[in-house]
Amino acid sequence: NAGVMQNPRHLVRRRGQEARLRCSPMKGHSHVYWYRQLPEEGLKFMVYLQKENIIDESGMPKERFSAEFPKEGPSILRIQQVVRGDSAAYFCASSPDTTRQGGNTIYFGEGSWLTVV
Amino acid sequence: GENVEQHPSTLSVQEGDSAVIKCTYSDSASNYFPWYKQELGKGPQLIIDIRSNVGEKKDQRIAVTLNKTAKHFSLHITETQPEDSAVYFCAASKKGTGFQKLVFGTGTRLLVSP
Numbered sequence: 001n002a003g004v005m006q007n008p009r010h011l012v013r014r015r016g017q018e019a020r021l022r023c024s025p026m027k028g029h030s031h032v033y034w035y036r037q038l039p040e041e042g043l044k045f046m047v048y049l050q051k052e053n054i055i056d057e058s059g060m061p062k063e064r065f066s067a068e069f070p071k072e073g074p075s076i077l078r079i080q081q082v083v084r085g086d087s088a089a090y091f092c093a094s095s096p097d098t099t100r101q102g103g104n105t106i107y108f109g110e111g112s113w114l115t116v117v
Numbered sequence: 118g119e120n121v122e123q124h125p126s127t128l129s130v131q132e133g134d135s136a137v138i139k140c141t142y143s144d145s146a147s148n149y150f151p152w153y154k155q156e157l158g159k160g161p162q163l164i165i166d167i168r169s170n171v172g173e174k175k176d177q178r179i180a181v182t183l184n185k186t187a188k189h190f191s192l193h194i195t196e197t198q199p200e201d202s203a204v205y206f207c208a209a210s211k212k213g214t215g216f217q218k219l220v221f222g223t224g225t226r227l228l229v230s231p
Binding site for chain 2: 004006042043044091106107109111113
Protein backbone atom coordinates (compact mmCIF):
# COMPACT_ATOMS: atom_id res chain seq x y z
CA ASN A 1 0.00 0.00 0.00
CA ALA A 2 2.06 2.86 -1.32
CA GLY A 3 1.99 6.15 0.50
CA VAL A 4 1.78 9.62 -0.95
CA MET A 5 4.27 9.78 -3.78
CA GLN A 6 6.00 13.00 -4.72
CA ASN A 7 8.47 13.77 -7.45
CA PRO A 8 10.95 15.09 -8.01
CA ARG A 9 12.42 14.85 -4.53
CA HIS A 10 14.93 17.57 -5.28
CA LEU A 11 14.70 20.24 -7.94
CA VAL A 12 17.07 23.07 -8.79
CA ARG A 13 15.85 25.94 -10.90
CA ARG A 14 17.37 29.22 -12.00
CA ARG A 15 15.50 32.42 -11.29
CA GLY A 16 12.78 32.94 -13.88
CA GLN A 17 12.34 29.26 -14.74
CA GLU A 18 9.27 27.16 -14.02
CA ALA A 19 9.01 24.44 -11.40
CA ARG A 20 6.52 21.58 -11.61
CA LEU A 21 5.97 19.36 -8.62
CA ARG A 22 3.92 16.19 -8.88
CA CYS A 23 1.94 14.28 -6.30
CA SER A 24 0.10 10.98 -6.43
CA PRO A 25 -2.18 10.51 -3.41
CA MET A 26 -2.51 7.31 -1.47
CA LYS A 27 -4.70 4.70 -3.10
CA GLY A 28 -8.34 5.40 -2.39
CA HIS A 29 -7.73 9.00 -1.35
CA SER A 30 -9.67 11.65 -3.21
CA HIS A 31 -8.41 14.75 -1.39
CA VAL A 32 -5.04 16.37 -1.99
CA TYR A 33 -3.36 19.18 -0.08
CA TRP A 34 -0.19 21.14 -0.71
CA TYR A 35 1.84 22.65 2.12
CA ARG A 36 5.04 24.67 2.05
CA GLN A 37 7.80 24.54 4.63
CA LEU A 38 10.43 27.25 4.70
CA PRO A 39 13.76 26.42 6.36
CA GLU A 40 13.44 26.08 10.13
CA GLU A 41 9.71 26.81 10.02
CA GLY A 42 6.46 24.90 10.30
CA LEU A 43 4.23 23.84 7.46
CA LYS A 44 1.90 26.38 5.90
CA PHE A 45 -1.25 25.40 4.05
CA MET A 46 -1.36 26.37 0.38
CA VAL A 47 -4.22 24.65 -1.42
CA TYR A 48 -6.79 21.88 -1.10
CA LEU A 49 -8.07 20.01 -4.14
CA GLN A 50 -10.44 17.24 -5.03
CA LYS A 51 -10.53 15.64 -8.43
CA GLU A 52 -10.80 18.41 -11.04
CA ASN A 53 -11.73 20.99 -8.40
CA ILE A 54 -9.85 23.52 -6.32
CA ILE A 55 -11.72 23.69 -3.03
CA ASP A 56 -9.61 26.21 -1.14
CA GLU A 57 -6.54 28.09 -2.32
CA SER A 58 -6.42 30.67 0.43
CA GLY A 59 -2.77 29.89 1.17
CA MET A 60 -1.54 30.19 -2.38
CA PRO A 61 0.34 33.31 -3.45
CA LYS A 62 -1.85 35.26 -5.85
CA GLU A 63 0.68 35.26 -8.65
CA ARG A 64 2.93 32.65 -10.26
CA PHE A 65 1.51 29.70 -8.29
CA SER A 66 -1.15 27.31 -9.55
CA ALA A 67 -2.35 23.82 -8.72
CA GLU A 68 -4.45 21.19 -10.40
CA PHE A 69 -5.70 17.70 -9.74
CA PRO A 70 -6.97 16.31 -13.05
CA LYS A 71 -9.37 13.45 -13.47
CA GLU A 72 -6.48 11.26 -14.57
CA GLY A 73 -2.94 11.56 -13.30
CA PRO A 74 -1.19 13.22 -10.40
CA SER A 75 -1.78 16.57 -8.80
CA ILE A 76 0.57 19.27 -10.06
CA LEU A 77 1.87 22.32 -8.22
CA ARG A 78 3.27 24.77 -10.72
CA ILE A 79 5.46 27.74 -9.90
CA GLN A 80 6.19 30.10 -12.73
CA GLN A 81 9.12 32.53 -12.90
CA VAL A 82 10.63 31.24 -9.69
CA VAL A 83 12.45 33.58 -7.33
CA ARG A 84 14.91 32.79 -4.54
CA GLY A 85 12.15 33.18 -1.95
CA ASP A 86 10.37 30.18 -3.47
CA SER A 87 13.15 27.91 -2.19
CA ALA A 88 11.43 25.60 0.26
CA ALA A 89 10.17 22.09 0.81
CA TYR A 90 6.78 21.48 -0.74
CA PHE A 91 4.75 18.70 0.81
CA CYS A 92 1.76 17.01 -0.67
CA ALA A 93 -0.74 15.25 1.56
CA SER A 94 -3.86 13.23 0.96
CA SER A 95 -6.87 12.03 2.87
CA PRO A 96 -9.83 9.76 2.21
CA ASP A 97 -13.40 10.89 1.73
CA THR A 98 -14.09 13.10 4.74
CA THR A 99 -17.61 11.82 5.16
CA ARG A 100 -16.26 8.45 6.19
CA GLN A 101 -14.64 7.37 9.43
CA GLY A 102 -11.02 8.44 9.45
CA GLY A 103 -11.70 11.22 7.04
CA ASN A 104 -9.72 13.68 9.07
CA THR A 105 -6.50 11.70 8.87
CA ILE A 106 -4.04 13.38 6.54
CA TYR A 107 -0.91 11.61 5.33
CA PHE A 108 2.09 13.44 3.95
CA GLY A 109 4.54 12.58 1.23
CA GLU A 110 8.30 12.86 1.57
CA GLY A 111 8.35 16.30 -0.02
CA SER A 112 9.93 18.05 -2.96
CA TRP A 113 12.86 20.30 -2.11
CA LEU A 114 13.03 23.25 -4.46
CA THR A 115 16.21 25.30 -4.64
CA VAL A 116 16.25 28.46 -6.74
CA VAL A 117 19.70 29.67 -7.73
CA GLY B 118 -8.61 32.08 11.74
CA GLU B 119 -6.99 29.38 13.80
CA ASN B 120 -3.64 30.02 15.48
CA VAL B 121 -1.58 27.26 17.07
CA GLU B 122 1.28 27.95 19.45
CA GLN B 123 3.78 25.28 20.44
CA HIS B 124 6.31 25.09 23.27
CA PRO B 125 9.13 24.53 23.81
CA SER B 126 10.96 25.15 20.54
CA THR B 127 13.79 22.84 21.63
CA LEU B 128 13.86 20.08 24.21
CA SER B 129 16.84 18.04 25.32
CA VAL B 130 16.39 14.95 27.49
CA GLN B 131 18.40 11.95 28.55
CA GLU B 132 17.50 8.56 27.22
CA GLY B 133 14.81 7.01 29.38
CA ASP B 134 13.38 10.34 30.54
CA SER B 135 9.93 11.61 29.58
CA ALA B 136 9.32 14.47 27.15
CA VAL B 137 6.29 16.74 27.08
CA ILE B 138 5.39 19.15 24.29
CA LYS B 139 2.49 21.57 24.68
CA CYS B 140 0.27 23.36 22.19
CA THR B 141 -2.54 25.86 22.48
CA TYR B 142 -5.12 26.72 19.86
CA SER B 143 -7.41 29.69 19.43
CA ASP B 144 -10.47 28.44 17.54
CA SER B 145 -12.91 26.69 19.86
CA ALA B 146 -14.49 25.04 16.80
CA SER B 147 -11.34 23.00 16.13
CA ASN B 148 -12.04 19.34 16.73
CA TYR B 149 -9.10 17.36 15.40
CA PHE B 150 -5.54 17.48 16.75
CA PRO B 151 -2.80 15.39 15.14
CA TRP B 152 0.86 15.19 16.02
CA TYR B 153 3.54 14.69 13.39
CA LYS B 154 7.17 13.64 13.67
CA GLN B 155 9.56 14.94 11.05
CA GLU B 156 13.05 13.60 10.62
CA LEU B 157 15.69 15.50 8.71
CA GLY B 158 15.00 15.53 4.98
CA LYS B 159 11.74 13.64 5.30
CA GLY B 160 8.05 14.36 5.34
CA PRO B 161 5.90 14.66 8.47
CA GLN B 162 4.80 11.31 9.80
CA LEU B 163 1.55 11.06 11.74
CA ILE B 164 2.30 9.52 15.14
CA ILE B 165 -0.93 10.05 17.04
CA ASP B 166 -4.10 12.09 16.82
CA ILE B 167 -7.04 12.93 19.02
CA ARG B 168 -10.54 14.13 18.35
CA SER B 169 -12.44 16.56 20.52
CA ASN B 170 -14.78 13.95 21.95
CA VAL B 171 -11.86 12.28 23.73
CA GLY B 172 -9.70 13.64 26.54
CA GLU B 173 -6.76 11.30 26.29
CA LYS B 174 -5.32 8.74 23.90
CA LYS B 175 -2.36 6.44 24.31
CA ASP B 176 -0.31 4.35 21.92
CA GLN B 177 2.57 2.49 23.58
CA ARG B 178 5.09 5.13 24.71
CA ILE B 179 3.15 8.03 23.22
CA ALA B 180 0.11 9.72 24.69
CA VAL B 181 -1.85 12.86 23.89
CA THR B 182 -4.13 14.80 26.21
CA LEU B 183 -6.69 17.39 25.28
CA ASN B 184 -8.27 20.10 27.43
CA LYS B 185 -11.04 21.68 25.39
CA THR B 186 -11.92 24.23 28.03
CA ALA B 187 -8.41 25.60 28.17
CA LYS B 188 -7.86 24.95 24.46
CA HIS B 189 -4.61 23.15 24.86
CA PHE B 190 -3.27 19.72 24.07
CA SER B 191 -0.03 17.97 24.88
CA LEU B 192 2.18 15.17 23.59
CA HIS B 193 3.83 12.90 26.14
CA ILE B 194 6.64 10.54 25.23
CA THR B 195 7.80 8.16 27.95
CA GLU B 196 11.03 6.14 28.10
CA THR B 197 12.56 8.23 25.35
CA GLN B 198 15.06 6.65 22.98
CA PRO B 199 17.67 8.26 20.69
CA GLU B 200 15.52 7.39 17.68
CA ASP B 201 12.82 9.68 19.08
CA SER B 202 15.08 12.62 18.20
CA ALA B 203 13.27 14.66 15.54
CA VAL B 204 11.11 17.73 15.11
CA TYR B 205 7.57 17.32 16.37
CA PHE B 206 4.66 19.37 15.10
CA CYS B 207 1.20 19.74 16.57
CA ALA B 208 -1.71 20.80 14.40
CA ALA B 209 -5.39 21.64 14.66
CA SER B 210 -8.28 21.58 12.26
CA LYS B 211 -12.03 21.60 12.21
CA LYS B 212 -14.23 19.43 10.11
CA GLY B 213 -16.43 21.68 8.07
CA THR B 214 -18.00 20.79 4.79
CA GLY B 215 -15.38 18.18 4.02
CA PHE B 216 -12.50 20.60 4.26
CA GLN B 217 -9.64 19.79 6.62
CA LYS B 218 -7.12 22.56 6.71
CA LEU B 219 -4.41 21.76 9.21
CA VAL B 220 -2.87 24.71 11.04
CA PHE B 221 0.53 23.72 12.39
CA GLY B 222 2.52 24.83 15.37
CA THR B 223 6.08 26.02 14.86
CA GLY B 224 7.64 22.72 15.90
CA THR B 225 9.71 21.33 18.76
CA ARG B 226 13.17 19.95 18.14
CA LEU B 227 13.58 16.99 20.50
CA LEU B 228 17.07 15.70 21.18
CA VAL B 229 17.42 12.48 23.16
CA SER B 230 20.96 11.89 24.39
CA PRO B 231 22.19 8.35 25.07
